Amino acid sequence: MTPFTPRLRGTSVLLLDDDVDDLAMLGALLRQAGADVTPVTTVEDALRALQVRVPHVVVSDLVMRGHDGFTLVRRLRRMPPGEGGDVPALAISAFADDEQREQALAEGFTDYMRKPVHGQIVEAVMRLAGQPTRA
Numbered sequence: 001m002t003p004f005t006p007r008l009r010g011t012s013v014l015l016l017d018d019d020v021d022d023l024a025m026l027g028a029l030l031r032q033a034g035a036d037v038t039p040v041t042t043v044e045d046a047l048r049a050l051q052v053r054v055p056h057v058v059v060s061d062l063v064m065r066g067h068d069g070f071t072l073v074r075r076l077r078r079m080p081p082g083e084g085g086d087v088p089a090l091a092i093s094a095f096a097d098d099e100q101r102e103q104a105l106a107e108g109f110t111d112y113m114r115k116p117v118h119g120q121i122v123e124a125v126m127r128l129a130g131q132p133t134r135a
Contacts, residue, residue: 006032006033006034006035007033007034007122007126008030008033008034008035008122008125008126008129009034009035010034010036011034011035011036011056011057011125011126011129012035012036012037012038012053012055012056012057013030013035013036013037013038013055013056013057013058013059013125014038014040014046014049014050014055014057014058014059015027015030015037015038015039015040015059015060016039016040016041016042016043016045016046016058016059016060016061016064016069016072017039017041017060017061017064017092018041018042018061018064018065018066019061020041022061022115023039023041024039025118026059026117026118026121027039029118029121029122030121030122030125033122033125035125038053038055042064042066042067043064043066043067043068043069043071043072043075044067046058046060046072047072047075050076050079050083050084054082054083054084054087055087056087056088056128056129057087057088057089057090057125057128057129058072058073058076058087058088058089058090059089059090059092059121059125060072060073060089060090060091060092060109061091061092061093062091062092062093062095062100062104063093063094063095069091069093069104069109070103070104070107072089073089073091073104073107073108073109074107074108076089076108077107077108088110088111088128088129089108089109089110089111089128090109090110090111090112090113090124090125090128091104091109091111091112091113092112092113092114092115092117093112093113093114093115094114094115094116096112096114096115100112110128111124111127111128
């Protein structure tokens with residue numbers, strides 16, 4: 001038996017969700033895969049975290065109290081490349097439909113997934129971070 005190799009070792013992820021249970025579960029899955037996860041519950045906290053460290057990937061819920069994931073990606077895309085403006089961003093939402101998906105991609109998200117994403121989050125982050133996914 002070969003030892004487990006974390007597939008996301010060296011990958012930093014900024015994870016935004018106002019549902020603390022989803023935040024904890026997704027954070028645990030990404031950490032188990034070796035990612036360095038910065039979990040936040042508000043857009044304001046996400047923007048502060050981006051000033052401290054630019055992650056390899058941003059994962060954001062779309063529908064939240066206060067500012068939503070669309071607000072985050074708009075602000076992110078106004079940042080200069082290298083300071084966050086070019087970071088791949090994954091939108092996740094429980095209220096998924098084709099119109100919301102199209103809006104998320106038009107606003108600047110790189111990809112979109114419907115919740116629950118637990119079984120797919122690691123592969124999605126690997127793909128967005130430019131790492132090969134499992135076949």
